[in-house]
Amino acid sequence: MKRYFIALNLTVVLLLTNSCATNPVTGKRDIMLVSEGQELAMGKESDPQIVASLGLYNDPKLQSFITEKGKAMAAVSHRPDLPYEFKIVDSPVINAFAVPGGYVYFTRGIMAHFNNEAEFAGVLGHEIGHITARHSAQQQSKSMLAQVGLIAGMVVSPQFGQFAEAAQQGLGMLFLKFGRDDERESDRLGVEYSTKIGYDAQEMAGFFHTLEREGEKSGAAEIPNFMSTHPSPGERYETVSKLAAQAKQKLNATNLKVNRDSYLRMIDGIIYGEDPKQGFVENNVFYHPVMKFQFPVPAGWALQNSPQQVQMAPKDGRALMILTLAQGTSLEAAAQQVVQGNQITVLESKQVSVNGLPAFAMVAEQRPQQQQQQQQQQTQVIRALIYLIQYGGNIYNLMGITTANDFNSFANVFSGPMQNFRQLTDPDKLNRQPARIRIKPVTQSGTLQQALTSYQSRSADMQDLSILNGMELNDRVEKGMLIKTIQH
Known part of the structure; x- marks a missing residue:
């Protein structure tokens, strides 16, 4: 055992000695186990997954705008030679994020909440800052070192993720979560970069008030600063305000742009909130107008919808339901794909009919391998109720997943959406249109x-x-x- 630890320590020392790189932003030497080539590869691998998961928002004028501004800002950044790409994803969530190698994403939700170009430019600079300061690469390097040191932690109920490809991708993207110091550094870079291309970074500070108010509206509990990976919006407002004033003085910047009216006219007609064509919930029923199906949502369960799948779960996280499209041209072939793809053992199976639709039902288990049992004594057997339903040229895979101990408690809950899956025929639901933002002039002062x-x-x-x-x-x-x- 002593020889083992000596060898392990030598491995770590060698990694630390041979894996230092100069940070493009700070000029300091950082421990870096991820090369620039690996960063580019990570981005190229992640981008199709992100686009498939969220979808792209089709608005040529907005896409042209963010590409133009993104390239202008990338040119004045600390890493101008990366092959940057800027995309708007079709999500109502107020968010922007970046992945290694130069990929930057804005949701249509955040684009709808900006009130001028300068606010957008500040957030754009913040996301480019994560890339130029190599925050993702640093997080990945820390993760790799942790694994070498045999101190890798566990995610709560990771076995549930084995049933959902998107969940596995989500676990693989954990390195995108940055610490408070990274967020502060990116705020500073957002101010610097947006000022350099002629925008008033003070507007970026103002946007934090919008984020704060949105959080209060949603009822989210305030997270103490020391508990949060992001500094509080109030702290960020004060800090960015000071940084904006300093940047103006340092860069001798005058006549900085805000461009409120031009931005508002550009987002006129943008979809606000959920887009019904992607599916929506009303009175505890999920409707999908394009694919023309509906099913009830278990009472009190949260639902998350994406182009790839629908996920539902209770607040205590003891179970999970997933709806995806199954592979295979027949129910039998689809069932075989599900069994092989998830490495599960079928306990029961039968052909059934769901509201006149041919279907195949299974109860299956996934047991931890012997090695996993030795390493993780608390790993439990997972049991799933699975319905494969053939409808409209597709085979829908509805899975209800929990532990074997809890399965009997959730079996009837799982059965509700599965046995009540049916064709959608209501014209009101089929023709539901999204809410849109419309830009109007004030007709009278007040x-x-x-x-x-x-x-x-x-x-x-x-x-x-x-x-x-x-x-x-x-x-x-x-x-x-x-x-x-x-x-x-």
């Missing part, structure tokens, strides 16, 4: 609420509209000023 009321905005939308406009409802607006409204 408060934002008065201006919104003049356009027959719904009272239920007022809070959302105040956040969307980056204003309070009692803030004054002047005649001719452009504002966002929601068209249902």
